[in-house]
Amino acid sequence: DAGVTQSPTHLIKTRGQQVTLRCSPISGHKSVSWYQQVLGQGPQFIFQYYEKEERGRGNFPDRFSARQFPNYSSELNVNALLLGDSALYLCASSLGGSGAGELFFGEGSRLTVL
């Protein structure tokens, strides 16, 4: 069975550019969450989407946005990139709808901002 898939796996951008990261959840999972993991830190919650609706938003600036599509896949967009946005961006999926539970993570998209 396919797990959570993310693309691209690695990318390099320059300051001020925009980036779009993509995530396909496990088949049957309706909830997708995005996390940012900076080197040496634990993952930090950015967004959660369930049935195409935003269910939660972390403490990130408006430069960060996301959406979920009818097939439950998701995109994370970051505008006006800063050096500090360099991180591993993790997508996680779950069946969703009932509160906290086990999240299944993808391998992540490693973003480097120069």
Added chain:
Amino acid sequence: DQQVKQNSPSLSVQEGRISILNCDYTNSMFDYFLWYKKYPAEGPTFLISISSIKDKNEDGRFTVFLNKSAKHLSLHIVPSQPGDSAVYFCAASGISNFGNEKLTFGTGTRLTIIP
């Protein structure tokens, strides 16, 4: 404001012995706790969880203990195996928030099992 703390960045344990990883939290609204394991170049994988209505949950070699009064939980791995070498993250959530699956993670503990 670090609501979930893992104060030991690293831990080395002899193969076959017990590994004990610790985690403290400050937010009284947390009522569900999870441990994740992460290998390099992979996403975190779920290990074990515990609800605040319990004080112990066991799954094979892994046991999680929760002390609500101390706001402390620990993960015991026994016996430790070389494949257990990884970074372990403690995470917490408030299941009372319907549909909000936000997890708050600690900074992780790198466990090294010495053969």
